[in-house]
Amino acid sequence: MDQQTLIYIVVGATFALYLGIAVYCKAGSTREFYVASKGVHPVANGMATAADWMSAASFISMAGLIAFLGYGGSVFLMGWTGGFVLLAMLLAPYLRKFGKFTVPEFLGDRYYSNTARIIGVICLILASLTYVIGQMTGTGVAFSRFLEVSYEMGLSIGMLIVFFYAVMGGMKGITYTQIAQYCVMILAYTIPAIFISLQMTGWALPQIGLGATMTEHGTYVLDRLDQVLSELGFAEYVAVNEHNRINMFFYTLSLMIGTAGLPHVIIRFFTVPTVKAARSSAGWALVFIAILYTTAPAVGAMARLNLMETFGTTEATEMVYEERPQWVKNWEQTGLIEFTDKDNDGSITYSSNEEENEVTELNRDIIVLANPEIAMLPDWVIAIVAAGGLAAALSTAAGLLLAISSAVSHDLLKGVFKPDISEKNELLAGRISMAGSIAVAGYLGFNPPGFAAGTVALAFGIAAASLFPALMFGIFYKKMNKEGAIAGMLAGLTVNLLYVFQHKGIMFVESTSYLGSLDPNWFFGISPNAFGAVGAIVNLIVALAVCKVTPEPPENIQHIVDDVRVPVGASLASGGH
């Protein structure tokens, strides 16, 4: 059986599984549609959260990013996991106790204001929509690369699958497909990693292999990598870049706060039965995430080393172009690797020197995508990697789409415009807004805006600068009133957007970036991607200042806060819906 058929069979089987779950998990009420009846086991929710969280970028791009940034890539590793500690201790249990369906709903009730709720909806939609574009393009790319169909065709198939289980099953259907998708994804990630680690170091666990010696010549993997890199003139892999420290600090902090404030992650914790379950479920989520996130650095380093050994590390061992391995030929066709034999000597020089370097294109995604072929693994592994990449993109897309559609049908429609809507009609509205969200996301996938690359960072910035502080104040500061919270959210959002736009262009149109994206103009050397934490600080200061000069929140609101802080007790949390 040839490889292509095998990929079709494996990917087809996983899709059949997702559709099967969709039929089995049809949602019959808004409670099922929005929060899966709050009956999901904490471990199961942990797994679903992991799939919800780990996107196409985590699966396909992160190891490659680390491979080429070395120590600098730690920003993503710590930032995207550390946020779960904040989520587990500062938000998830209390918001679960509150017991409603959406994040803006908490803002609206806690700050006794529809304005706060609407601002919450706007921030949620801005953050989630920018995030979903990346998932849509990821789906299209994964399809076109592995299944040899066009990008548009791939995107359409992906949308159709999501449409089926998200519109029918809502949160219930999404939860159980995400669990299946996590299993596919983690197998696809760890199997090649274990093989590559075994081949290089003799250790099956990549986390140990990365710190072990190479079977071939007894030097440590990381030492060998540093040695090869410096011979070719690249920066050392494990070295700390001193000038970068402040930026690294803020970047990591922004990603952490942003992670904790992203609505599509928070709403996953509304699906567990108790406050106790919400706490442990966050732990399980991070266990399942950590399996991939501690494997990624090993994949990155080992694949980079393999790559450089293939190209040759000295003049004598340079890769002769005509004798290049089969996987190089395969990926050359996709344009992810390109060579230009500048000196016409028939061999390829890989160097940090632009003039001499003959590897003219080396896409970072190749680290994960070509990994099974580099490690000479059997065809079925490649097929699983294809299914894993698609699972990663689809599971995150579905979670984001649910966050958007519940904000539209529950917060805008039922909450603000038509409070007397019946249960049955709200469920219908939920399904329609889900279909609408998929259509919008699909449109953005077909016509990715020029700023697509910068958008995920924007999503984190918005979540960090506007949503996270407002939610935290709502729980930890009883006296925070609506004026303070609203002013804070608007200030954080504005500062963050202005900073990103002034450096990257208004809506990322480069010519309008009036300060240019030059480092010297950066505020304390903080890059636009790392600015979310500064936005959060601005939010904090503005909120406190405004709160001091405006009236205290009403008595009953302060009681709500008291109730949210304790796992049991009378509250508006139970019932109501």
Place this chain on the structure above:
Amino acid sequence: MAFQNETLKKQYWRDNLRIIGWLLAVWAFVSFGCGIIFAEALNAIHIGGYPLGFWFAQQGAIVTFVVLIFVYAKLMDRLDRKYGVQETEDAK
């Protein structure tokens, strides 16, 4: 409200804040401390092939985060019982 009086309610919340405070101190220490600020100094020490600062940034911090959340869940569970505010099985 499940508490007998206001004082117990305040105490419960203060104990909760203290637990969060300690655990977040560890959280910041392993990531921002060992992983970023002291990373270069720690890199002088090696565990196997891992320079210690690099290990914290790419492995150690993540593993610590996982442990922290489970410790938090456990401690809060104990605290809830101490103050008699734990959820009963049917209180869903």
